[in-house]
Amino acid sequence: MDDSYVSLLVKTKAKDSVAGMNKGRIALPHFAGNRTATLLQTQSGELLLLGDGLNNGSGNSMVKFLQVCLFIAVMTKVNSLSQQFVYQKFSSFYENTEIKSPSAITQREFAFFLLKQRVMVRHKSFVNLSSLNSILCENVPSDVYHSCAYYENPEADMSKKGWLGSDLVFDIDADHIPTSCNKSHDEWTCKQCGLSGNGVTPERCSNCGGQRLDSKTWPCGLCLASAKEETAKLVDMLQNDFGFLDEELGVFFSGHRGYHVHVVSESSKTLDALARKEIVDYITGLGLELCGKGKAPSNRKASSRIFRLHDFGRHIRLRQDLSQFIERATENDLACAGIRSKKAIAAILQYKQQILGRCIEEGLWTSINGVTDETWFKLAEYLTNIESAKIDTVVTTDIHRLIRMDGTLHGKTGLEKVGFPVSRLDAFDPFTEAVAFKDGTAKVFVSNAPEFRLGGKVFGPFRNKTVELPTAAAVLLVCKGRAEVKE
Ligand SMILES: [Zn+2]
Numbered sequence: 060m061d062d063s064y065v066s067l068l069v070k071t072k073a074k075d076s077v078a079g080m081n082k083g084r085i086a087l088p089h090f091a092g093n094r095t096a097t098l099l100q101t102q103s104g105e106l107l108l109l110g111d112g113l114n115n116g117s118g119n120s121m122v123k124f125l126q127v128c129l130f131i132a133v134m135t136k137v138n139s140l141s142q143q144f145v146y147q148k149f150s151s152f153y154e155n156t157e158i159k160s161p162s163a164i165t166q167r168e169f170a171f172f173l174l175k176q177r178v179m180v181r182h183k184s185f186v187n188l189s190s191l192n193s194i195l196c197e198n199v200p201s202d203v204y205h206s207c208a209y210y211e212n213p214e215a216d217m218s219k220k221g222w223l224g225s226d227l228v229f230d231i232d233a234d235h236i237p238t239s240c241n242k243s244h245d246e247w248t249c250k251q252c253g254l255s256g257n258g259v260t261p262e263r264c265s266n267c268g269g270q271r272l273d274s275k276t277w278p279c280g281l282c283l284a285s286a287k288e289e290t291a292k293l294v295d296m297l298q299n300d301f302g303f304l305d306e307e308l309g310v311f312f313s314g315h316r317g318y319h320v321h322v323v324s325e326s327s328k329t330l331d332a333l334a335r336k337e338i339v340d341y342i343t344g345l346g347l348e349l350c351g352k353g354k355a356p357s358n359r360k361a362s363s364r365i366f367r368l369h370d371f372g373r374h375i376r377l378r379q380d381l382s383q384f385i386e387r388a389t390e391n392d393l394a395c396a397g398i399r400s401k402k403a404i405a406a407i408l409q410y411k412q413q414i415l416g417r418c419i420e421e422g423l424w425t426s427i428n429g430v431t432d433e434t435w436f437k438l439a440e441y442l443t444n445i446e447s448a449k450i451d452t453v454v455t456t457d458i459h460r461l462i463r464m465d466g467t468l469h470g471k472t473g474l475e476k477v478g479f480p481v482s483r484l485d486a487f488d489p490f491t492e493a494v495a496f497k498d499g500t501a502k503v504f505v506s507n508a509p510e511f512r513l514g515g516k517v518f519g520p521f522r523n524k525t526v527e528l529p530t531a532a533a534v535l536l537v538c539k540g541r542a543e544v545k546e
């Protein structure tokens with residue numbers, strides 16, 4: 060064998076998954092320098108990748124990279140009809156769609172998950188939108204991301220990028236919201252022992268303790284409605300408590316199970332991770348101090364906590380929430396809020412108007428017999444939790460975060476990440492406005508899918524059935540691993 064050849068041997072027992080692969084000459088991703096390589100299978104079932112000049116100048120990192128490529132290719136039937144179908148649809152989308160540029164495009168890091176090669180490529184940058192567009196058309200990624208951060212040198216290693224600032228971003232995903240419907244459409248399987256269950260994927264397998272769990276979720280209408288409610292709470296706080304202007308806020312459907320809010324503002328651009336954590340704590344209500352510093356009346360025990368609210372920030376919100384809650388509260392509502400004392404419940408129900416006036420308006424919290432500081436702490440805790448927005452806290456505090464690019468497709472659904480004005484949050488419908496494939500139909504074999512609505516029509520439920528569906532519905536099911544293209 061010539062010295063300029065690098066051979067990579069990947070041992071695999073997964074012979075079945077190799078069966079669908081295209082052996083012979085294969086094209087490597089463009090960042091491997093538009094080279095081709097030969098993929099061979101030995102008699103014992105091992106795979107061999109022979110590449111011409113693959114170690115010229117690139118050294119070990121290229122060898123490692125190709126090993127990853129090959130390993131992933133082996134695990135995935137790169138040439139299956141279903142993948143070809145999705146590839147073609149995504150390809151024609153990028154050929155025919157004008158993508159909007161993110162602000163300061165030259166300062167952003169870009170990343171792609173490549174559909175055919177099943178690898179993540181990152182640390183890319185572009186001088187303009189048209190060069191980014193041609194890469195999308197050439198490589199057809201299943202997912203496109205850019206950094207929330209601005210860098211002097213976006214292609215450099217993390218430590219050498221030269222961080223200049225970052226948008227303030229929020230991610231609200233139904234995965235973090237316990238909805239009543241998740242049991243009917245979400246499943247998980249432990250990769251270690253095979254145990255499976257319905258509903259939200261646990262952190263660890265209850266059988267073997269393994270942390271490698273496969274989850275099958277669904278972009279369900281009810282789940283997305285809950286995510287939208289959380290987004291509305293977040294936007295309200297960003298506008299009214301933090302004072303961000305409408306034009307500084309971008310609201311987006313993520314393309315899957317949630318919403319993103321991007322704040323693009325000079326005032327938040329250079330906030331560090333700690334400052335962002337403070338914002339996160341405010342929004343989630345973590346560590347909200349309710350204890351006043353006022354002097355306890357002489358007849359109180361020194362140890363008892365005193366309930367006080369001041370006149371700004373979350374305390375103002377809490378005051379409003381308490382008013383609304385007390386005004387409508389039934390015996391059952393109060394019990395649900397955690398009030399155990401029968402005396403307190405009776406007093407609240409009997410003296411609603413006095414409580415609204417003297418307690419909440421005037422701050423004389425314990426002026427009604429039976430309604431103690433502890434009653435107020437319980438109610439405040441309950442309402443703070445309800446009124447907090449369920450954001451993914453890690454996303455906001457990460458100042459190097461990659462976020463899905465506006466106007467690109469989500470690889471798990473074939474739906475588009477779409478932005479809309481804040482004022483349209485209520486009216487926005489992801490199942491019509493994020494549909495990317497508007498023409499044609501496709502025949503698919505659906506193994507299992509719940510009833511779903513897309514593009515103004517309702518489909519399913521399906522189980523082991525061959526059906527002809529509009530392209531967008533077929534792409535969704537194939538991307539979600541619930542259907543296959545058979546012919
Ligand atoms: Zn397990």
Ligand SMILES: [Zn+2]
Nearest residue numbers: 240241279282
């Ligand atoms: Zn749901």
